Amino acid sequence: MKAIQIPKYVESFSELQVTDIPAPIPNIQNDEVLVTITHSALNHVDLLYARGLHQNNHVGLVKPSFTLGLEFAGVVASASARSGFNRGDQVWGSSVGGFAEQIAVPASALHRVPSGWTLHDVAxxxxxxxxxxYGALVRVARVQAGQTVLVHAAAGGLGVVAVQIAHALGAKVIATVGSQEKAEVVRKLGVAGGVLVVRYDRDGWEKEVLKMTTDGRGVDVVYDTVGLVEKSIRCLRFSGSVVIAGFAGRGGRMETLAMNRVLLKGAKLMGYRYGETGRRDPQENEEVWKGFNEMLETGQIRPVIYKTYLGLESVPGAMDDLAARKVWGKAVVELRSPQTAKL
Structure with missing residues (x-):
């Protein structure tokens, strides 16, 4: 089958190539399910995995040779009766190996496509x-109606969903973006009452955020996937929370922090690694998906798609676009039609 295989870490995404590799054989005893992939989606983690810069590379969880790609949607090609899936079911999931024509994964890694949604939508x-x-805002930060939530990189794949989740919870949302184009993306999310948008590529954006809060007291919760903890604390009300879920904006250079700022604000700093949480506590991730699926079924969240790229051959260019921060929402790679996948 065709796949984007990583025999060794790359320096440039132009080095990525479509190659032929053996089709996966699911381990039926472990209730693995074989999925014919129709759509894959790009994730910032893919950029790191390809270059060997992710912590999962460093600890040996993901190492060459492996198939790149973390997110996929498709049609079940084969499954055991115990898996809970049947041939022809439309599913979406997450596992290393998403940039390929097929993937074999544990049943626990898959979710049925919600009613009214397409494979392209869930990708x-x-x-x-x-x-x-969802896990960061609901399970960790415990966002409540009436609170004010600051979402960084609000036009990104994590951000556009976070804005919609915070609004669904009844929170006031302030969103930071890095360009006028991305500001318009956030404003068009269809959130009732709108979203307050701040350009964090401009000096003094923290003061703008404070002006948007009640009596300038600051926000209750910050969702940071960029690496802006120090500046986020300036936006925080006393005893507010910062949930740290990534460092996408730091180019591998970790932030240092004067801890007196944490003390003076009585700030709560909470790290959230969804993948590691699932490995250590699968039940917690089940709760995340239960609540998240309820929001999908009730129409509180919708996809935001920057572009649909065609074929695995388009992955290197799509990766370049993601690395250059051109992408807002999600970049989707279409491999085949769902009808073809059922043949």
Whole structure:
């Protein structure tokens, strides 16, 4: 089958190539399910995995040779009766190996496509992306109606979902973006009452955020996937929370922080690694998906798709676009039509 295989880490995404590799054989004893992939989606983690810069590379969880790609949607090709899936079921999921024509994964890695949604739609959310925002805001930060939530990189794959989740919870949302184009993306999310948008590529954006809060007291919760903890604390009310879910904006250079700022604000800093949480506590991720699926079924969240790329051959260019921060929402790669996948 065709796949984007990583025999060794790359320096440039132009080095990525479509190659022929053996088709996966599911382990029926472990209730693995074989899925014919129709759509894959790009994730910031893919950029790191390809270059060997992710913590999962460093600890040996993901190492060459492996098939790149973390998010996929498709049609079940084969499954055991115990798996809970049947041939022809439309599913989406998350596992290393998403940039391929087929993938074999444990049944626990798959979710049925919600009613009224297409495979293209769910790929436009990303099974390794959207639940991160739900877990961070609902399970970790415990966002409540009436609170004010600051979402960084609000036009990104994590951000566009976080804005919608926070609004669904009844929170006031302030969103940071890095360009006028991305500001318009956030404003068009269809959130009732709108979203307050701040350009964090401009000096003094923290003061703008404070002005947007009640009596300038600051926000209750910050959702940070960029690496802006120090500046986020300036936006925080006393005893507010910062949920740290990534460092996408730091180019591998970790932030240092004067801890007196944490003390003076009585700030709560909470890290959230969705993948590691699932490995250590599968029940917690089940709760995340239960609540998240309820929001999908009730129409509180919709996909935001930057572009649909065609074929695995388009992956290197799509990766370049993602690395250059051109992408807002999700970049989707279409491999085949759902009708073809059922043949």
């Amino acid at each position: 436009g959310l990303g099974a390794a992306t959207a639940p991160v925002s």
